[in-house]
Amino acid sequence: MVAFEAVTKRFGRAADEAQFTALDGVGLSVSRGAITGIIGRSGAGKSTLIRLVNGLEKATSGNVLVDGVEVGGLSETGLRDLRRQVGMIFQHFNLLSSRTAFDNVALPLEIAGLSREAIRQKVAPLLDLVGLGDKADRYPAELSGGQKQRVGIARALATSPKLLLSDEATSALDPETTHSILELLKRINAELGLTVLLITHEMEVVKTIATDVAVIDRGRIVEAGRTFDVFTLPKHETTRALLSSSLGVKLPEWVRSGLQPQPLPGGRVMVRLIFFGATAFQPLTARLVSEIGTGVNIMAGTIDEIAGEPFGSLVVSYSSDTAVIQRAEQFYTETGLTREVLGYVA
Numbered sequence: 001m002v003a004f005e006a007v008t009k010r011f012g013r014a015a016d017e018a019q020f021t022a023l024d025g026v027g028l029s030v031s032r033g034a035i036t037g038i039i040g041r042s043g044a045g046k047s048t049l050i051r052l053v054n055g056l057e058k059a060t061s062g063n064v065l066v067d068g069v070e071v072g073g074l075s076e077t078g079l080r081d082l083r084r085q086v087g088m089i090f091q092h093f094n095l096l097s098s099r100t101a102f103d104n105v106a107l108p109l110e111i112a113g114l115s116r117e118a119i120r121q122k123v124a125p126l127l128d129l130v131g132l133g134d135k136a137d138r139y140p141a142e143l144s145g146g147q148k149q150r151v152g153i154a155r156a157l158a159t160s161p162k163l164l165l166s167d168e169a170t171s172a173l174d175p176e177t178t179h180s181i182l183e184l185l186k187r188i189n190a191e192l193g194l195t196v197l198l199i200t201h202e203m204e205v206v207k208t209i210a211t212d213v214a215v216i217d218r219g220r221i222v223e224a225g226r227t228f229d230v231f232t233l234p235k236h237e238t239t240r241a242l243l244s245s246s247l248g249v250k251l252p253e254w255v256r257s258g259l260q261p262q263p264l265p266g267g268r269v270m271v272r273l274i275f276f277g278a279t280a281f282q283p284l285t286a287r288l289v290s291e292i293g294t295g296v297n298i299m300a301g302t303i304d305e306i307a308g309e310p311f312g313s314l315v316v317s318y319s320s321d322t323a324v325i326q327r328a329e330q331f332y333t334e335t336g337l338t339r340e341v342l343g344y345v346a
């Protein structure tokens, strides 16, 4: 649906030494019908990336394709057509305060030249869809943050787009409202078959709704794939750092700071056990303890859900004695339990 091919974006004049590279050779493909999350820290290049999709920014080099059409090569008319097919929602909603909820949703249809009657027929069901059928005549100032975002979503859907871009759409909302907006986006994706591309700095958002994820760091995509795969076995340091606070696998600082890359004589190994699929429902921890003996310490743990799939993570430590490690490894092989050695401690 959307493809980024070796996309680089620099700000500033080419001759200028102070030119800044916001995106550096980005390659990424967004599948039709998926909810894809792009996550990264502040300044990583997320907004720039998403703004290239509807032509608000132009790539310095490389191609951005929407449904096979190169956005950078579009004329003004072409861009106007594209923006009808690509809806967008924003962190601060961007509603017109002088217009009611109804008239905000109607705006893109007025611009497209629809009759008042055609607009009414389109807007009323959209307000129902987002749960605001009874708030049509309210002004933004009379609506809560969550309700304003619902108006924003209805407005983005007014032109029946095939792609919805979400720019930190829940970042200004409390956790409960965030959850209800994410549920709404999930429903729209399922019922309307709309492809969703969202950018966020919140792992929780990606974890809740994104089927696919790309992690961006200093203008580069450092990791991408199915959310479940990337989050259960993150490969890149940035992904791990972003995940550590979200998935409850953050090690206490006194443990983390003492971790060594090699075993220490008479010391212990620190291992993260990952439970998913068949292993999520088996009493494997008890079996591990009986395999290795009572010297197993539980350091941190969580049971969670990623993109609708159960996922558990347990950080344990036990003796780094060769015989003990061999017994543990054999146990992991037999049970199919995924484990990751975090390091060694004294």
Ligand SMILES: Nc1ncnc2c1ncn2[C@@H]1O[C@H](COP(=O)(O)OP(=O)(O)OP(=O)(O)O)[C@@H](O)[C@H]1O
Residues within 6 Å of the ligand: 011, 012, 020, 021, 022, 040, 041, 042, 043, 044, 045, 046, 047, 048, 049, 201
């Ligand atoms: N018009 C511009 N001119 C110069 N530099 C820019 C411009 N727009 C963005 N940048 C720079 O590009 C980098 C990426 O910005 P971008 O807004 O894409 O990041 P982001 O990941 O969305 O961050 P945030 O979450 O804080 O919005 C930043 O260092 C920013 O200062």
